[in-house]
Amino acid sequence: MTTKETLDVLLTKNRNHEVATQPGVNNHVPMVLIALYRLGASSEQMTRYVERFDLADAGQLPVNLRESVITRDNWNSRLGQDAFSAYVEFFSEWMNDAGMDAVLREAVPVLMTGVCTAAYHALLRLAYALDYGSWDEAVFALAYWAAEFYPGPKFNPDA
DSSP states (O other): OHHHHHHHHHHHHHHHHHHEEEEOOOHHHHHHHHHHTTTTOHHHHHHHHHHSSSSOOOOOOOOOOTHHHHHTTGGGGGSSSOOHHHHHHHHHHHHHHHHHHHHHHHHHHHHGGGOOOHHHHHHHHHHHHHHHHHHHHHHHHHHHHHHHHOOOOOOOOOO
């Protein structure tokens, strides 16, 4: 297995864990893995790093019906409501329909108004995802950012 294949397997393992448990504020796994890869780390080094964490696939969380209704019409009014798995599904479908560039052009200006508290972490994760070229990591970064959104001054969710 190449180092890129190892990286992709480890990123998938982390995403599977997050879908069931929510991303932790201190979950730097995807960013560290991408940085290690860019710095020439071996598959063994990346695997050793991930082994420090319990990234067992905990299975899907029970569906929260209130959380599951995120649409293009209401997504920005639902920001910061801890609907991570619903946002993963929402951003994934939106990117499938419109493409990553279109989603980023529309979503990032809204999300940038909430780069406070844990949301800055999602901004960094998105940058790493884009640098690596990972559509899946970009979806998870946007979902994390939306779920952890905390409005800065003068935020208007209807704008």
